[in-house]
Amino acid sequence: MTPEAYAEFLAVYLDEGTRFHHPGHLGHQIAAPDFPAALADLVHGAANNPMAAYEMGAAAATVEFEVVRWMLDKAGYGQAGGGVLTHGGSLANLTALLAARAAAVPDAWENGIPGDLALLAPESAHYSLTRAAAILGLGERAVVPLDTDSLGRIDVARLPEALDRVRRAGRRPMALVAAACATGTGLYDDLRRIGEFCAANGLWFHVDGAHGASALLAEGHRRLLDGVELADSLTWDAHKMLRTSSLAAAVLVRRGDALDAAFRQRASYLFYGDQGFDSIGRTVECSKAELGLKIFLNLAWRGERGLGEYVARQYATARRLWELARERPGFALPYEPESNIVCFRYGGGDQAAIREALTADGAFHLTSAEIGGVRHLRASVMAPATDDKTLHALLDRITELGG
Numbered sequence: 198m199t200p201e202a203y204a205e206f207l208a209v210y211l212d213e214g215t216r217f218h219h220p221g222h223l224g225h226q227i228a229a230p231d232f233p234a235a236l237a238d239l240v241h242g243a244a245n246n247p248m249a250a251y252e253m254g255a256a257a258a259t260v261e262f263e264v265v266r267w268m269l270d271k272a273g274y275g276q277a278g279g280g281v282l283t284h285g286g287s288l289a290n291l292t293a294l295l296a297a298r299a300a301a302v303p304d305a306w307e308n309g310i311p312g313d314l315a316l317l318a319p320e321s322a323h324y325s326l327t328r329a330a331a332i333l334g335l336g337e338r339a340v341v342p343l344d345t346d347s348l349g350r351i352d353v354a355r356l357p358e359a360l361d362r363v364r365r366a367g368r369r370p371m372a373l374v375a376a377a378c379a380t381g382t383g384l385y386d387d388l389r390r391i392g393e394f395c396a397a398n399g400l401w402f403h404v405d406g407a408h409g410a411s412a413l414l415a416e417g418h419r420r421l422l423d424g425v426e427l428a429d430s431l432t433w434d435a436h437k438m439l440r441t442s443s444l445a446a447a448v449l450v451r452r453g454d455a456l457d458a459a460f461r462q463r464a465s466y467l468f469y470g471d472q473g474f475d476s477i478g479r480t481v482e483c484s485k486a487e488l489g490l491k492i493f494l495n496l497a498w499r500g501e502r503g504l505g506e507y508v509a510r511q512y513a514t515a516r517r518l519w520e521l522a523r524e525r526p527g528f529a530l531p532y533e534p535e536s537n538i539v540c541f542r543y544g545g546g547d548q549a550a551i552r553e554a555l556t557a558d559g560a561f562h563l564t565s566a567e568i569g570g571v572r573h574l575r576a577s578v579m580a581p582a583t584d585d586k587t588l589h590a591l592l593d594r595i596t597e598l599g600g
């Protein structure tokens with residue numbers, strides 16, 4: 198391939214791809230990466246310093262250590278906490294539940310798990326949690342659905358009943374999972390009350406904040422995560438609301454030793470003991486990428502305030518979409534959005550058909566989600582370029598298509 202051919206190839210390649218920087222990208226929760234993170238990808242792509250073992254990438258390991266420390270501080274865990282960056286929230290959830298498993302059954306690593314463990318989670322929980330239960334050997338059927346309200350939020354008043362049910366069935370609850378926020382609706386669970394319930398009942402409390410934990414940086418929205426400091430573990434994706442490329446996520450734990458206990462592996466050629474910031478004893482991955490650099494450079498360039506302002510702006514744009522749709526006839530909106538995710542219906546027809554027609558147009562990309570068994574259109578406002586003009590044009594087009 199010559200440079201000229203490469204230019205031609207690249208033009209076609211990008212044209213056929215998905216434009217996550219486009220204002221009409223309101224589909225999946227994928228960041229329009231900020232340019233410092235893109236530079237970090239270039240540095241990593243060329244220097245390639247995998248860093249789970251300190252001696253393979255001392256600078257990258259040091260940067261990850263500091264990034265994790267910053268995130269721990271934001272989550273309210275402080276010095277006693279611990280964490281590691283992973284390639285994505287699914288792996289972070291798996292890692293957190295591995296730590297929960299080690300806490301419930303300390304010899305599970307050596308002897309495998311008993312058949313009575315249970316995982317308490319609402320049906321609205323991200324599918325990676327059920328998967329993690331299956332991967333960890335609990336089996337999908339060990340996931341006990343928690344009662345929720347009509348929007349899929351955990352019904353805190355009915356938690357004692359659920360725990361009773363699990364115990365009477367002879368099962369040992371390994372962990373309880375709450376969302377901050379839920380993937381489908383973008384709504385936050387009541388972390389403080391759930392956390393207090395878990396603490397009172399000796400339950401491992403995992404908060405899946407893959408999408409919404411970044412609201413910790415936005416002054417006006419931090420209250421949505423009130424009580425997150427009670428969680429035993431927290432998943433926080435940077436490639437959603439901290440504008441890095443995929444994937445860069447954190448699994449954070451309130452007590453750092455809980456992560457060490459999760460992995461009891463010994464590999465004599467890698468585990469030498471303390472040499473520096475060795476995260477290899479805390480992660481599934483071996484030749485792990487320089488994930489910390491992407492987060493660090495975005496943070497260094499925009500500042501904590503800048504990152505928080507991005508989150509606040511996206512949340513405000515979603516709210517604006519909700520307001521504008523509410524003013525128009527034919528739109529039904531089941532709840533006021535708490536994040537940058539909004540669900541709605543237009544007319545009484547097939548919402549999937551509206552979505553498909555929009556996708557075929559190519560000007561807008563929406564997803565869809567079921568709420569209470571009813572399919573809704575779903576917008577997640579990720580691109581900084583999405584503005585009022587975009588929102589009006591979207592609603593106009595949906596009105597044309599659905600009418």
Ligand SMILES: *Cc1c(COP(=O)(O)O)cnc(C)c1O
Nearest residue numbers: 285286287323380405407408434
């Ligand atoms: C996106 C998401 C995940 C999965 O994260 P990946 O980084 O895509 O693996 C898990 N939980 C929630 C709540 C999410 O929004």
